[in-house]
Amino acid sequence: MATVTIKDAVKTYPGNVQALHGISIEIEDGELIVMVGPSGCGKSTMLRMVAGLETVTSGDIHINGEWVNKKEPADRDIAMVFQNYALYPHMSVYQNMAYGLKNRKIPKDEIEQRVQDTAKILELEEFLKRKPKELSGGQRQRVAMGRAIVREPKVFLFDEPLSNLDAKLRVQMRLEIKRLQDRLGVTTIYVTHDQVEAMTLGHRLLLMNEGRVEQIGTPLEVYEKPQTLFVAGFIGSPSMNLIPVRLDPSGNQVILGESLPLPLNNFENIVNGDSSVTLGMRPEHLEACETENALMFLQVELLEKLGADTVVYGSLDQTDTALTVRLSGIHPVDTGDRLPVTITPEHLHIFDSDTGNRLN
Amino acid sequence: MEKRSTFNNLWLPYLLLAPQIIITFIFFIWPASQALYQSFLLEDAFGLSSEFIWFENFEVLFSDPLYFDSINTTFIFSAATTFLSLSTALLFAVMADRVIRGEMAYKTILTWPYAVAPAVAGVLWLFMFSPSNGILALALKDWGYDWNHILQGGQALVLVVIAAAWKQIAYNFIFFLAGLQMIPKSLIEAAAIDGAGPAKRFWTIIFPLLSPTTFFLIVVNVVYAFFDTFGIIHAVTQGGPYKSTEILVYKVYNDGFIGLDLGGSAAQSVILMFIVISLTVIQFRYIERRVKY
Known part of the structure; x- marks a missing residue:
């Protein structure tokens, strides 16, 4: 002992x-x-x-x-x-x-x-x-x-x-x-x-x-x-989606790519100089939803149907940002579909892109 | 799938094997059968005629106390040479295994003696131990030890053992070092964690794991001491003083070419041949199968 x-x-x-x-x-x-x-x-x-x-x-x-x-x-x-x-x-x-x-x-x-x-x-x-x-x-x-x-x-x-x-x-x-x-x-x-x-x-x-x-x-x-x-990136499988985004000065949305805003609103306390951050979302925390509730749309490119889960690989609508989503069970989705997905704010991770440190 | 390659041409396999077969025939089978034949012959004193006498040469040999003395000398000589060269080589290899810097230089230098011709190696030691002006003989004299291998049979034997062992150390060293480097480092580490000090680790882990190498080297060194040390003995003592360093191979030469007893010498060769064959059999049947871990 x-x-x-x-x-x-x-x-x-x-x-x-x-x-x-x-x-x-x-x-x-x-x-x-x-x-x-x-x-x-x-x-x-x-x-x-x-x-x-x-x-x-x-x-x-x-x-x-x-x-x-x-x-x-x-x-x-x-x-x-x-x-x-x-x-x-x-x-x-x-x-x-x-x-x-x-x-x-x-x-x-x-x-x-x-x-x-x-x-x-x-x-x-x-x-x-x-x-x-x-x-x-x-x-x-x-x-x-x-x-x-x-x-x-x-x-x-x-x-x-x-x-x-x-x-x-x-x-x-x-x-x-x-x-x-x-x-x-x-x-x-x-x-x-x-x-x-x-x-x-x-x-x-x-x-x-x-x-x-x-x-x-x-x-x-x-x-x-x-x-x-x-x-x-190391813990979790499939690994977390890490997407470079810009933090809107208002603090209630992040901007993905050129101009795709994601209205996310629990980042009020984040202070980051050049406002370029990395957004982390675990594939299993992204959920399929109705079109009107969608936060973003995924262009489905590849599917892994494992029975217990369905892993969907694709890219975000209008961008070439790759995204992986893990849906539980067998999900009626097919290659080429435009899948509406959402995520609850507490499952979002924000990192400083330069230092790699967590911000929220 | 057929694993062997098969030849449709009847002559091709023989043609491919021919170089090996011809060499074996010319340099081994032919002289060996000549020796076997000659061992049944008795030459007259002038070499003009010979008589077929069946096993009389062997009978004479086995009733000759000098022959048994020579057998005895050979066993002492080869056991001492093997032990000395193996233990020294093992010590060097263990040291070299720990060396981190300058490893290549160390290994290269230790390998050189193997490239020295036996007679030269013999002369080298002869000079150093020369009773009148050899550097080591004089040093021994200063220490109060009277070194004179020209008169003392025991000292002469020690000298040829040293010379023969020295030459073989390089060869043994390389095998031991390779053997040591084959032992996974984690085994030694595990033993260290298990509370074994360096000496204990050596005797309980390293040495047993080296045993295949050691047994192989024992056979090689015994064969070397038996058959390849003629040059050293010839250069250093010529079998003397009073046959105290006359090993079997040297006796074959002495009786045959100096004493001109061709039949008796051939009979000795035949016996030596059987010794080689039995050593080889031991190596293949006993050692290669048994010594595994």
Whole structure:
């Protein structure tokens, strides 16, 4: 049981390549934090710095109040699950799980007991004598988790643990990880590039882009109030429609393209110098409506009928601004139609086009 | 789908295989059968006539204590050479694996000894250990150790072992380094998190994972020590002092070309041939199948 505090963590590689530009977060005891972002955003580097596999250029990392910057990975009382599982190929499943305990000079009968208990939790009992290569991908993944759990560490670190599994297994293991973390209550940092994993697993998300924190918040906060353009575009599928517009000085409408006004009226408080902003609308918040209530019209170009939803791709009437709309259920709309759509004002997101920051 | 390519032309496959078959025939099958035939012959002292004597050459050989001494020397020599060159090469490879800057230069320099001809390698060490003016021999003398491999059989054996091992280190180094770089870094990291220090990581993770490379190199090095060290021994000790460095291959040469016992020498060659064949069989059947992880 432990807290993890990261303060202004900076990582600079030789040749002055800066991978992290000051990451700060306080992780509570028992919390599951998901670090999420596109490849190369520095999330794995951050995780490896917590693990002690990368040096910290500047900033501080505390585990349970203890400054660990200069500590060896072994002395940090953490356990890590690697993307490729990193199982010791020449050892049996039992030996893989017992290795860390043996190195810590734990009595043999206690090792036996703990490995058996862990194997039971993960349903690995019948595989204990097998070598990793005799296991399926999902079983290997469970062994990797078993190796972490059996140590009873202060912090679990997961580095994209599900990305080598097929889609079905990934969903299953995702649930299993969630259940396990709930049950064990161990503070966990989980790195992924998959937003669905992030949204479903995390108590809080830490969104990263190009070595910077974009937003920290619960999955719903991140979904409902993305603080930056990057977060707005990253979370949600299909991703949010982001349309450059001009803010009318009166504050009760925005102007799309040359001269298409959208009468939107809860932006009174927005002050923006050159009044060029980006309007964000989630595809699922746009609704089809009667012609007289329409806020805008969509020229339908492409349809994805998924059964549960119908995703409509098209462009706004009289402009070439692309727009995606997700209508729930099966909707009687066809390619070439002119679809009247509307949106409730509370579902609008306004961002500064230059800084990317949220304005409303 | 047919996986093999099939030839409609009857002669084409033989034509394509011909270069390999001709080379094997001229340089292996023919001399080997000559040796086999000669091992059944007894030449007269002047080389004017020969007599077919069946297995008498072998009988003489196996009742000769000197032959067993030579076998003994060969085993000590090859075991020591293999161990010395493998352990040194492994040490270098582990060090080189950690080097970040100047890696290429380091690797290139370590590879050079392999390009040195055996006789030259032998002479190099002979000079350094020359009892009268060799730099290392004099240094040992300063330390109070009397180095004289010309008189001391044990020292002579040590010298040829060093020379033979030194030459082979480069080869082993390259294989070990490649083997080390094949081990996923995350395994080492996982072991570090699991609380294993550097030495423990080496012996419990890295060394076992290198075992296929190690076994392959043991076979290669034993074969090298058995058969490819003639030049070194010839340049350094000529098998002496008093046969203390006379390994089997050197004895074949000594008995055949110096002692002119062609039949006996051929019989020894035939025995060596069987040793090579059995080492190869071991490599293919035992090692290539068993040593996997």
